[in-house]
Amino acid sequence: MPNPVVHFEVTGKDAKKLQNFYAQAFGWSMKDAGNDYAMVTTGESATLAGGVGKAQLGEGCATFYVGVPDIEAAFRTVEGLGGRKLAGPYDVPGGPKIAFFADPEEHVIGLVETP
Numbered sequence: 001m002p003n004p005v006v007h008f009e010v011t012g013k014d015a016k017k018l019q020n021f022y023a024q025a026f027g028w029s030m031k032d033a034g035n036d037y038a039m040v041t042t043g044e045s046a047t048l049a050g051g052v053g054k055a056q057l058g059e060g061c062a063t064f065y066v067g068v069p070d071i072e073a074a075f076r077t078v079e080g081l082g083g084r085k086l087a088g089p090y091d092v093p094g095g096p097k098i099a100f101f102a103d104p105e106e107h108v109i110g111l112v113e114t115p
Contacts, residue, residue, distance in 0.1 A: 010022065012107065013105060015038070017104060022040070024081055025081055026042070029041040029043075063100075063109065064109065065109075067112050068113060068114065072089070083102055084102050086100040097112070098110055
């Protein structure tokens with residue numbers, strides 16, 4: 001496929017808080033890159049998949065999805081770290097189960113249940 005998505009960012013008011021949140025919630029490695037920025041390693045080397053369509057939660061937005069083995073367990077972790085459950089889980093027809101949460105700065109992030 002031409003022009004794959006190869007990078008994602010989450011930026012906000014408190015870089016350290018967001019870096020700690022994502023590191024603890026999903027086990028991602030953060031490498032300081034200076035200027036309140038960290039490079040993220042999620043442990044996956046495959047390219048990211050994506051989609052474009054009608055907004056499901058209010059106004060349109062750009063959302064990335066994190067693969068997790070258990071959405072309800074991910075919600076418990078996210079909520080324990082200061083995030084909050086927004087919607088789901090939903091069964092995608094012919095596809096996986098998905099859900100949405102807000103991080104401590106209200107960024108909307110998707111979850112995809114991966115077996």
